[in-house]
Amino acid sequence: MYKLEVKNNSKIFKKGGKEFYALNDASMQVIEGKFISVIGPSGCGKSTLFNIIAGLITPTTGSVLLDGKDIIGKKGFVGYMLQKDLLLPWRTILHNVILGLEVKGVSKKEAINRAMPLLEKYGLGGFENHYPDELSGGMRQRAALLRTLLYDQDIILLDEPFGALDAQTRLKMQQWLLQIWADFRKTVLFITHDIDEAIFLSDEIYVMTPRPGSIKEKITVPLDRPRNEKTLLNTEFVEVKKYVLSLLKEKE
Numbered sequence: 001m002y003k004l005e006v007k008n009n010s011k012i013f014k015k016g017g018k019e020f021y022a023l024n025d026a027s028m029q030v031i032e033g034k035f036i037s038v039i040g041p042s043g044c045g046k047s048t049l050f051n052i053i054a055g056l057i058t059p060t061t062g063s064v065l066l067d068g069k070d071i072i073g074k075k076g077f078v079g080y081m082l083q084k085d086l087l088l089p090w091r092t093i094l095h096n097v098i099l100g101l102e103v104k105g106v107s108k109k110e111a112i113n114r115a116m117p118l119l120e121k122y123g124l125g126g127f128e129n130h131y132p133d134e135l136s137g138g139m140r141q142r143a144a145l146l147r148t149l150l151y152d153q154d155i156i157l158l159d160e161p162f163g164a165l166d167a168q169t170r171l172k173m174q175q176w177l178l179q180i181w182a183d184f185r186k187t188v189l190f191i192t193h194d195i196d197e198a199i200f201l202s203d204e205i206y207v208m209t210p211r212p213g214s215i216k217e218k219i220t221v222p223l224d225r226p227r228n229e230k231t232l233l234n235t236e237f238v239e240v241k242k243y244v245l246s247l248l249k250e251k252e
């Protein structure tokens with residue numbers, strides 16, 4: 001059975017009294033534990049797709065199954081880090097990271113006991129009592145990601161988490177994320193508009209068409225793991241990149 005199945009999801013929004021498709025007949029079949037990316041031009045419906053999976057909005061048509069059960073309109077079944085998921089500036093890193101657990105009703109003491117070793121292990125040790133504005137962009141993203149992970153769902157949705165970072169930091173964060181993914185064995189769904197990032201991270205890539213976004217093709221990435229900087233120069237990497245580029249260039 002698939003961990004997650006998105007079946008023929010469409011979403012119609014209204015803008016200025018006019019209806020339009022933000023998402024058009026999108027389907028996905030996700031096997032447990034895989035790292036899946038969704039790539040496509042700005043405005044093609046990527047965040048809309050994730051909002052549907054997270055239960056924040058309901059599709060106009062279609063269904064979403066998690067472990068075979070319908071989760072349409074149901075929040076809290078997936079971990080979700082939104083595109084602009086900011087840390088609360090008045091809370092320390094530790095208290096930001098435990099936010100998800102607190103929302104779930106875990107006691108503060110237990111939440112701290114669970115969070116501290118993770119902060120230590122994943123590069124935030126010694127920063128737990130700092131405030132977000134005292135940290136670099138990369139470290140803030142680590143904290144936001146750990147918060148999402150601690151929410152403790154089998155599936156994590158990440159919407160362009162590294163979009164605002166410089167190239168160097170971004171590559172470090174990608175490797176950091178792969179480490180975490182290998183440790184936690186979660187299923188990850190990752191939105192990006194960066195082709196290199198999608199290939200470097202993923203087992204499979206869903207390529208979307210421009211608006212109204214539908215899924216054009218699912219590509220399996222033929223690269224071994226673990227991956228590192230050398231992966232980016234691999235001939236197979238370059239071949240996949242050429243192919244994704246050609247798909248994104250086509251009109252529909």
Ligand code: ADP
Nearest residue numbers: 013014015022041042043044045046047048049
């Ligand atoms: P992406 O994440 O791929 O950039 P989105 O899913 O955010 O794209 O948006 C797809 C389209 O739907 C865009 O044209 C956007 O302006 C529109 N849209 C998104 N959310 C809403 C909404 N709540 N109401 C109306 N239009 C929306």
Ligand code: MG
Nearest residue numbers: 046047048083
């Ligand atoms: Mg978006």
